[in-house]
Amino acid sequence: MKCVVDRQSLYEALAATASVTLTRTPKPILQCVRVTAEKDCLILTAYDQEVGLRYRVKQVDTTKPGETLVQGDRFLAIVRESSDETMALESNGDQLNVRGVDSHFQMVGQNVREFPPVPDMEGEPDFVVKSGVLVDAIGKTLFAAARENTRYAINGVLWEKKGKKLLMVATDGRRLAMCDASLEKSVGDEASAIVPTKALSLIMKLHMDADETIEVKLRPNQIVLRTASVTISSVLVEGHFPKYQDVLPREHDKTAVLKTEEFLSGVKRAALLATPESKGVKIMLGKEGMILSSRAAEQGEATIKVPVDYKGSDISIGFNPEFLVDALKVCGDSTTFELKEPAKPGVIKNGSGFQYVVMPVNLS
């Protein structure tokens, strides 16, 4: 293998692929990135036996096709620290030589034939979606997914395809975020899958043009996503996702419409005097408008007034401020906040298919 590659393109591709490799594993091969030079592109592949990523770099001049296997984080560090415009890659057996203008790194690699096969897209995709739409929907749900929960099914985001709509739902058992995404093309029946958070975080990291299309194929235990330059495969989370429809409040009699920026700022400021022992921020809604307050023993109290258009009777309700901030960060300019009772969940909507259900804390 021998080629010259644009350093910036190589760096972007390596940053994504190296994030798939495992840092602590009894199988050193899973710490590696497979580097394949083809006639018109360089392909970087990483696989942790759950999530796989194949990244094609087009800005390459290949004089001798071939492939090698090197440790991902080291290769990334070498490319990151370089200031050259291009880098020359040349393999010699299991060794990779990386040359810059004033540098030469000899990386000891591993036997490329031992690298496990990475799943690829087979057959026609089930649906096609614009990357901007998909990334937006992931961003509006991923934060609410559980991390390392023993109820494995909630350690991912539920994808439900119905016609030309894709619904994403995530929950950690205390709050639930859901968002609609419009599909460009949809084939076949309704389908659903729980996609692990690692694969979704990976999609968020890729630098894609918002109009670029992503093809998606769902298999019984696997999802494969493909763009012009990237293919991501991931095993799906097993188990039954909780019946999210059951926790969507069916009625409310209190509605507050706020400017998201003002609401977010108010919650953040009120949270400044909340401690781990007193997580809650109290929200009072009524004729006085919206008043946010918090109190920390031996530290003091905070009171913030937020402009609001409110319809309903007076209510005092407490929420974990982090849970509110997470949702308000992904809302648009305007936020609708719906409530029923102090012990019932609150609902945040932004009018564009995003809905967030959050349980209150008991401030009494």
Add this chain to the structure above:
Amino acid sequence: MPLNVLFVDMNAFFASAEQQYRPELRGRPVGVVPMHADTTCCIASSYEARAKGVKTGTLVGDARQMCPGIVFVEARHELYVHVHHQILGAVESVMPIHRVHSIDEMSCRLSSTDRTAESATRKGLAIKEAVRRRVGDHLRCSVGIAPNTFLAKVASDMKKPDGLTVLDTPDLPQKLFPLALTDFPGIGPRMFRRFASRGITTVQQLCSLGTDELESIWGGVVGNRFYRALIGHDSPDLPTQRRTVGHSHVLPPRLRTAAGAQGVLVRLLCKAAARMRRLGYCAGRLDAYVTFRNGGSWHDWRKLSDVRDTSSLLDSFIDMWAKRGAFRTPLKVGLVLSDLTAEANATAPLFHDQQRRVGLSTMMDRINSRFGRDAVHIGTMHEYLDSAPTRIAFSNVPDLDDPTNWDRDDEDEWRTAPAWTPPPQARYEPEPMDDSRDNL
């Protein structure tokens, strides 16, 4: 500086309690042991045994050689909790208790009329008499009276058993000079070496140091606090916050198997979960560990999201237990619930099944509170109900009315003990500690 604090320190507490409740032990050397085995050590000894050199930590075999005729009794921690609460009642009959420091130590703030040496001494003598009268002749205490808690504690250690020492301002610091550096709380063997490396080996030298030198030796503000305490400054108590609830247990030989370790861990988890709920917290993390008999250990943890129900905690434990890998003969097991959030400020569960789990745990707590510990319990724990009984860490005293602390088999025995009911308005919560493991 006036006299502000009266400190009560019970003498040879566990052994004295045994001598009080078992007349045949009175006047005899007694060693209290966690279990009857030659490999264990004394966790307490009576003054008769101490006269022969048997101390806390002395191996049973060594104690037999040092003190022929010594009687070893297995620790009965529920008795000690019971006596502890009787002592609190006795002290409270004389003056209000300000702070319970441990199973055998407590302090009182002296009122403005009691801040003379004579008046404070009268209070100290009255407490001794109240303990003798209300708890028993064989439970003696040493009383220390000083301008602050630190010096009052030091004073209580200066005359044992049954002493009463006043460290008034005019006595300071001369009256401290005969003490060893390690007689001061906060100076252990490592700290002593640090002092010695700077040529400071006597209390007289220690008292000549300034705040800067002490801060330099301690490497921080602790040195400043020590200096202020040493000169008699009465600083307010630092606020404390509970950070963990945990239990650990040394397995008896019959349970030194993977199944035995699992059963006892489940038992400890149920106990810790009930205690956490009783204290009003939810857990953000669960750690479990096993120490192996021939060295090495296993440890794993799971992040939780404000969990308070036992079944969710069990799910997390079962998940980590299933992934434990290679396992050897277990000796000690333990678990810790941490990242605690006040229950009132935790976000409630969203899903109905989770709400039901919380409801079930709450209901089980209520039933057990009314009908006794383990009146209802989870099935997997059934074989291990008698394992991991209550142990007392000196710094953390189980509550008398906490059903998680009582073995049903012991209840009849305690009915024969003199009754004492804590006044409803007086709840004696020990100071929260960073780790409340119940193993001695």
